[in-house]
Amino acid sequence: MNGARVSRQIIGFVVLAFVCAVVSNALAGPERKLRWIGRYEERTREPAPASAPHATPGVQAAAPGVAAGPKTFPPHPDKPWVEVSGDDVAALYAAGRVLFLDARRTGVYRDGHIAGARSLAVWESDVDDKVKALFGEGLDQSAPLVVYCSGGDCEDSHMLAQKLYFVGFDNVLVYKDGFPDWQKRGLPVHTGDRP
Amino acid sequence: MTSKLLSPWLTIRVQFVLAALFVVAGAAKIADPPGFAHEIHNYRLVPGEAVNALALVLPWLEVVTGLALFLGLARRAAATIQGVLLVVFIGALSINLARRHPVDCGCFGASNVARTEAQRLRDMKLAIARDVGMLLLVGQLLAVTSRDRTG
Numbered sequence: 001m002n003g004a005r006v007s008r009q010i011i012g013f014v015v016l017a018f019v020c021a022v023v024s025n026a027l028a029g030p031e032r033k034l035r036w037i038g039r040y041e042e043r044t045r046e047p048a049p050a051s052a053p054h055a056t057p058g059v060q061a062a063a064p065g066v067a068a069g070p071k072t073f074p075p076h077p078d079k080p081w082v083e084v085s086g087d088d089v090a091a092l093y094a095a096g097r098v099l100f101l102d103a104r105r106t107g108v109y110r111d112g113h114i115a116g117a118r119s120l121a122v123w124e125s126d127v128d129d130k131v132k133a134l135f136g137e138g139l140d141q142s143a144p145l146v147v148y149c150s151g152g153d154c155e156d157s158h159m160l161a162q163k164l165y166f167v168g169f170d171n172v173l174v175y176k177d178g179f180p181d182w183q184k185r186g187l188p189v190h191t192g193d194r195p
Numbered sequence: 196m197t198s199k200l201l202s203p204w205l206t207i208r209v210q211f212v213l214a215a216l217f218v219v220a221g222a223a224k225i226a227d228p229p230g231f232a233h234e235i236h237n238y239r240l241v242p243g244e245a246v247n248a249l250a251l252v253l254p255w256l257e258v259v260t261g262l263a264l265f266l267g268l269a270r271r272a273a274a275t276i277q278g279v280l281l282v283v284f285i286g287a288l289s290i291n292l293a294r295r296h297p298v299d300c301g302c303f304g305a306s307n308v309a310r311t312e313a314q315r316l317r318d319m320k321l322a323i324a325r326d327v328g329m330l331l332l333v334g335q336l337l338a339v340t341s342r343d344r345t346g
Contacts, residue, residue: 009272013263017255024225025251034228034251040236040243105229123229153297156233 031106033125040159075142077170081161084173086181089146092173093187099139101164103149103156104179114148114179115188116195122149122160131160135167144171151178206339209332214265216329217277221257223304224250230305237298238287256280264336271340278333285326288319302326 025033071091076082084092092098093114100117102109109119120130135141145164149156161172175181183189199205224231232250235241241249257280260273284302291298297315299306300322310318 006269006272006275009269010276013256013259013269013272013276016259017252020255020259021251024255025228028228032226032228034232034247036248036251038232038236038243038245038247040246121229123233125229 030126031121031124035125035128039128073144073171073173075171080165081147081158081172081174083176084146086175086177086185089148089173089175089182090185090187092144092146098144098146101134101145101147101160102179103147103160104154108150110191110193112179112183112189112191113195114182115190117148117190118195119193120147120160122156122163127160127163131163131167134164135169139169141168142171144173145169146173146175148175148178148182151176151180154178200335201339201342206336209335210264210267210270213274213277213329213332213336214261217257217261218265220303221254221261224254224301225258227305228254231301234299234301234305237301238291239296240287240290253280270336274333274336274340278330278337281326281330281333285323285330288323288326292316292319292323 025036028034071088073084073088073092093100100114101120102113102117103120103122104113106119106121106124109117109121113119118134120127120134139145147157147160147164149160157174157178161174164172228247228250231254232246235250236243236246256276260276263269263273264277288298288300295316297312298319299310299315300318302322302325
């Protein structure tokens with residue numbers, strides 16, 4: 001008898017928690033909202049070595065932290081991403097016309113991000129809409145697109161790269177060492193909501 | 196000895212300690228569901244499709260059972276749920292510790308502090324020890340509520 005009562009109470013707690021979660025998520029702002037069904041792809045491939053093996057053979061690599069020569073980053077349509085080093089990223093940034101995407105949380109982006117980078121926080125509910133909107137801008141899908149997060153074992157940039165690959169971007173470069181490396185190099189940083 | 200361990204004096208304190216810990220832990224996670232989903236994902240134990248639902252419901256389960264203990268309502272059911280949660284947390288941490296996969300516990304919400312692998316592994320051991328301690332408190336409450344049948 002007592003066991004049945006406790007079982008009913010347990011079910012009651014679970015239902016109550018579920019209802020609270022539904023209401024709370026419905027009322028949450030975009031930075032706190034989650035889709036109920038997550039779509040987090042695991043790394044499906046071994047990442048390429050850090051120094052952009054797809055770069056044109058025989059082309060000089062950039063000097064550390066300095067704008068470089070004509071290193072090119074051709075499309076890699078059979079891979080979701082290629083990991084690139086800080087030197088390559090610095091060279092791409094210096095060359096201009098490369099879009100940078102920040103996969104970290106919006107609040108962290110606000111505290112400091114690569115100057116010009118857009119926020120596509122991969123753990124926030126509107127990331128898929130932002131990816132689709134980016135695709136909708138009609139950008140050249142074969143042009144290099146640099147995504148980054150916090151370096152180290154952070155995988156947010158890989159997750160974002162996979163989403164970008166699925167909508168059709170086939171030249172996604174993952175800045176392996178991420179924002180900490182960028183700061184270490186003393187390269188331009190912006191704060192706030194704007195790129 | 197047993198009567199001391201099951202005394203009302205101790206039970207009320209155990210109840211309030213568990214209530215406080217679960218409400219605080221749940222509230223911290225409710226404040227940032229994407230951060231908690233990220234932590235769950237890092238454990239590499241939950242299918243991607245289930246990560247968000249878990250990140251949304253589990254903190255509320257902690258809060259409602261914590262509040263129930265605070266109010267002295269359905270104590271046995273609340274303690275049972277908390278016991279199950281603690282066993283799951285201990286299991287998840289232990290599996291990752293065994294495979295030397297350092298994770299942030301996420302027990303009191305997402306962590307923004309960068310730590311080394313060694314620090315994370317040490318913190319995981321501490322988190323397991325804390326959860327085992329809390330599990331003992333839950334055991335005390337379950338023993339009391341099985342005796343008095345008041346729930």
